[in-house]
Amino acid sequence: xxxxxxxxxxxxxxxxxxxxxxxxxxxxxxxxxxxxxxxxxxxxxxxxxxxxxxxxxxxxxxxxxxxxxxxxxxxxxxxxxxxxxxxxxxxxxxxxxxxxxxxxxxxxxxxxxxxxxxxxxxxxxxxxxxxxxxxxxxxxxxxxxxxxxxxxxxxxxxxxxxxxxxxxxxxxxxxxxxxxxxxxxxxxxxxxxxxxxxxxxxxxxxxxxxxxxxxxxxxxxxxxxxxxx
Numbered sequence: 001x002x003x004x005x006x007x008x009x010x011x012x013x014x015x016x017x018x019x020x021x022x023x024x025x026x027x028x029x030x031x032x033x034x035x036x037x038x039x040x041x042x043x044x045x046x047x048x049x050x051x052x053x054x055x056x057x058x059x060x061x062x063x064x065x066x067x068x069x070x071x072x073x074x075x076x077x078x079x080x081x082x083x084x085x086x087x088x089x090x091x092x093x094x095x096x097x098x099x100x101x102x103x104x105x106x107x108x109x110x111x112x113x114x115x116x117x118x119x120x121x122x123x124x125x126x127x128x129x130x131x132x133x134x135x136x137x138x139x140x141x142x143x144x145x146x147x148x149x150x151x152x153x154x155x156x157x158x159x160x161x162x163x164x165x166x167x168x169x170x171x172x173x174x175x176x177x178x179x180x181x182x183x184x185x186x187x188x189x190x191x192x193x194x195x196x197x198x199x200x201x202x203x204x205x206x207x208x209x210x211x212x213x214x215x216x217x218x219x220x221x222x223x224x225x226x227x228x229x
Contacts, residue, residue: 004218006168015169016176019173028147032110032111035110040112041105041112043112048076050101053075054076055124056077056079056127059080059081059127060090061089061093063205064125064204066093069102072101075122079105081104081109090106110147113147113150116154119153119157120154121159123160125162127164128166129170131165131170143176149181152187156225159225160225161223161224161225166211166216186226187225188224190222195218
C-alpha cells in the first residue's frame, strides 16, 4: 500500500511570532552550561574512519541504523538515544550485530552534537521526534531549539538532513525554521511530502511500521547542504 497523502502547512502567524521570539533569545553556549559537569561518552573514533558518516538522532532501538549499515558498508552509522529502554535495547542490538560500521551511544544527543567537528557528517536523520504538543513545551521542538543551526554546520557540502513526523504542523514549523532562521546556512529543501515507503515491513523505525500498519499518514522533509563553487 503506498503512503497516504501528506500536506505540510505553513505555520500560522502566531506560530511564526513564537518561533522568531525563541530565535531572538537563543543562546547555545548558555544552554549547554547545564551539561558542563556531566559525564558524557566519547565519540567513537572508528566512526570517522569510514568514507561516509551518518548520524541518527533519537534512534530508538536502532532499526534504521541496523538496516542501513548492512546495506552500505562504506558508511558508518551512529545512533544516539537517551531513552532508558530504547537506548539500552539499541546498544544490545548493535553489540549482537557486531558490524564494524555500526555504532551507538546511550546518552542525550544535545550535549553530544557540539563534539562533532564542522562538516563531519554526510547524513543526519531525525525520525518521528516527540512533537511536544502543549504550547508551554514548544521550546523543546527542534524548530525552536538553540541547537538547530548546528545541524547545518555539521553537514558536509552535499550532505543530507531528513526529518519525519506524523504531525504536519511539526514539519511545517521545521521547514519554516530552516528557511527563515538567520543562523541556518546553506540548506536547500529538496523534498516535502509523504514518506516514500511502500510497505510497513520497509519502515525505517518501529514508529513508522506502526503508523503504516494502522493507516496513520506520515510526512518527510529532506534538505541538502549546498556545495559552494
